Amino acid sequence: xxxxxxxxxxxxxxxxxxxxxxxxxxxxxxxxxxxxxxxxxxxxxxxxxxxxxxxxxxxxxxxxxxxxxxxxxxxxxxxxxxxxxxxxxxxxxxxxxxxxxxxxxxxxxxxxxxxxxxxxxxxxxxxxxxxxxxxxxxxxxxxxxxxxxxxxxxxxxxxxxxxxxxxxxxxxxxxxxxxxxxxxxxxxxxxxxxxxxxxxxxxxxxxxxxxxxxxxxxxxxxxxxxxxxxxxxxxxxxxxxxx
Amino acid sequence: xxxxxxxxxxxxxxxxxxxxxxxxxxxxxxxxxxxxxxxxxxxxxxxxxxxxxxxxxxxxxxxxxxxxxxxxxxxxxxxxxxxxxxxxxxxxxxxxxxxxxxxxxxxxxxxxxxxxxxxxxxxxxxxxxxxxxxxxxxxxxxxxxxxxxxxxxxxxxxxxxxxxxxxxxx
Numbered sequence: 190x191x192x193x194x195x196x197x198x199x200x201x202x203x204x205x206x207x208x209x210x211x212x213x214x215x216x217x218x219x220x221x222x223x224x225x226x227x228x229x230x231x232x233x234x235x236x237x238x239x240x241x242x243x244x245x246x247x248x249x250x251x252x253x254x255x256x257x258x259x260x261x262x263x264x265x266x267x268x269x270x271x272x273x274x275x276x277x278x279x280x281x282x283x284x285x286x287x288x289x290x291x292x293x294x295x296x297x298x299x300x301x302x303x304x305x306x307x308x309x310x311x312x313x314x315x316x317x318x319x320x321x322x323x324x325x326x327x328x329x330x331x332x333x334x335x336x337x338x339x340x341x342x343x344x345x346x347x348x349x350x351x352x353x354x355x356x357x358x359x360x361x362x363x364x365x366x367x368x369x370x371x372x373x374x375x376x377x378x379x380x381x382x383x384x385x386x387x388x389x390x391x392x393x394x395x396x397x398x399x400x401x402x403x404x405x406x407x408x409x410x411x412x413x414x415x416x417x418x419x420x421x422x423x424x425x426x427x428x429x430x431x432x
Numbered sequence: 433x434x435x436x437x438x439x440x441x442x443x444x445x446x447x448x449x450x451x452x453x454x455x456x457x458x459x460x461x462x463x464x465x466x467x468x469x470x471x472x473x474x475x476x477x478x479x480x481x482x483x484x485x486x487x488x489x490x491x492x493x494x495x496x497x498x499x500x501x502x503x504x505x506x507x508x509x510x511x512x513x514x515x516x517x518x519x520x521x522x523x524x525x526x527x528x529x530x531x532x533x534x535x536x537x538x539x540x541x542x543x544x545x546x547x548x549x550x551x552x553x554x555x556x557x558x559x560x561x562x563x564x565x566x567x568x569x570x571x572x573x574x575x576x577x578x579x580x581x582x583x584x585x586x587x588x589x590x591x592x593x594x595x596x597x598x599x600x601x602x
Contacts, residue, residue, distance in 0.1 A: 190584055194558060196565050225591060229559045232540035236458070237451040242468055245450055248475040249443050 193222045305355075306374060315365055315372035323351055323365055323372045324428065327420050341415040341423065342406065349428045350375070350409060352402055364405050367428040376405040442482060445491050446475065452492065452561055453499055459556040460503045462545050470506065474499040493567040496557060500571060543593035551586030554579055559587075 191197050192205040209216050305319035315323055322336040328351070329338070339352035339362075350366040363377040378399040415423060453474065457467035478485075478498050485494050544552060550572075557568040558579075569579040 190587065191565070191580065194565070221591065221595075222587060225587060225594070226559050228540060228594070229544075229555070229590075230562075233455060233560045236455045239451065239454075241447075241450045241454065245454075245468065245472055245475060246447065248472055249447055249479070 190222060193219055193226065309371060313374045313377070315374060319353065319355070319365075320372055323353060323367075325424070327417060327424075328415075340406070341420050342410045343412060343415070344409045345411045346409075347411075347430045349415075349423055349430065350406075352406060362399050362402050364402050364409075366409075367430070370427070370429070375409075376402050378402060442485070442491070443479075446478065446495065449492055449495055453495055456496055456556055456561055457499050457503065459544060459552060459560070460500060460549070466506075470499060470502050473506075474502045477502060490563075490567055492561070493563060493571055496561070496563070497571040497573075500553065539594060543590050546593060547586055547589055551582050551589065554582040555586040555590065558583055 192202060197205060209219060305315060305317050306313050307316045308314075314320075319336060322338060326336070326338045328340050335356040337354045337356065339354060341349060341351045344350045344366055346366075348366045348368055350364060351372075352362065352364050354362040361378055364375045365372040366375055367373075378401055450471070453471050454467055457470045457474075458464060461467045461470060474495065478495060485491065544555065547555065553572055554568065557563045557571055558565065563571065565576050565579055569576045572579065574582075
């Protein structure tokens with residue numbers, strides 16, 4: 190058993206191997222055990238792909254820490270790691286603090302894009318360049334900044350929502366909806382250093398939208414995405430809900 | 433300074449462990465809702481004592497241990513309240529939740545659910561979560577010899593449940 194589990198040192202392992210070579214019954218037992226191991230692992234592998242409930246992610250953001258006090262250190266640690274691995278985080282109305290606490294990457298993002306988001310009333314809202322792009326840029330246009338708007342649509346709630354991607358320096362993508370004259374960020378993804386996570390389904394090109402953003406769009410969209418004329422009209426109303 | 437940066441990094445690492453923590457908790461509790469409750473409490477507990485985590489220790493082992501301790505505490509408090517925890521319905525819950533899986537996979541989960549708690553935890557940590565014996569023994573706070581004997585008994589029980597009665601071992 191220890192042999193199959195890889196627990197033996199090389200010399201003991203070699204002894205077992207010669208014993209196995211000499212003894213068919215032992216070989217059969219080892220094979221049987223190995224098969225059980227494989228069977229268990231494949232039976233339980235699908236559970237790793239299940240989405241983690243929001244409440245668990247929320248806990249991870251909960252501790253009250255002196256959050257943004259040490260950006261320089263975090264940034265230095267961060268620059269080394271920019272693999273195209275995505276961690277998806279859903280932003281709830283309570284979750285602005287979650288994002289602040291969740292990862293070093295977010296701090297860097299937060300700061301390196303001259304503060305593109307801020308917390309407002311417990312929600313995360315766009316500010317700075319991101320807010321300007323969301324309000325002014327038409328979908329598909331390359332703005333002055335590194336921000337691209339993917340598509341715009343009216344959500345089932347009646348609000349205008351737009352997807353965005355940030356290309357340079359601090360890649361990420363997300364979904365923002367216009368509420369109370371602010372762009373509330375409903376979904377946000379960021380690239381994360383390759384780790385032992387299991388988010389391989391988020392491994393996408395560093396441009397474009399993460400699957401989690403697209404699925405949020407599918408969940409929320411009412412009708413079709415806005416065409417260019419509808420976007421211009423909506424922009425003319427400062428994206429205020431038509432209801 | 434540094435500690436803040438590192439602890440944020442630990443948050444990320446813990447977030448990456450969540451799928452495995454949930455899976456382990458499900459194997460302990462045999463109930464998906466209980467499992468997520470246990471993980472949630474374990475996360476809270478872990479964050480409140482992150483300073484006790486030795487940097488040279490494996491984070492997954494440390495987290496698994498907290499998950500298990502939370503579950504033990506829960507069982508104790510349920511035991512005080514009443515004796516009705518972990519009735520036969522607990523195992524059925526697992527089956528229900530997995531009803532859309534292939535029947536072979538369902539039988540693996542069902543077989544696991546029938547193991548005694550100590551064997552199930554050992555099998556879960558070593559065979560499913562892939563911890564080395566030493567780490568698994570630390571999680572369960574038992575000597576390695578105890579771990580391997582639980583593992584051996586768990587393995588035999590699973591084989592008996594999952595494999596047809598042994599004919600000739602060709």
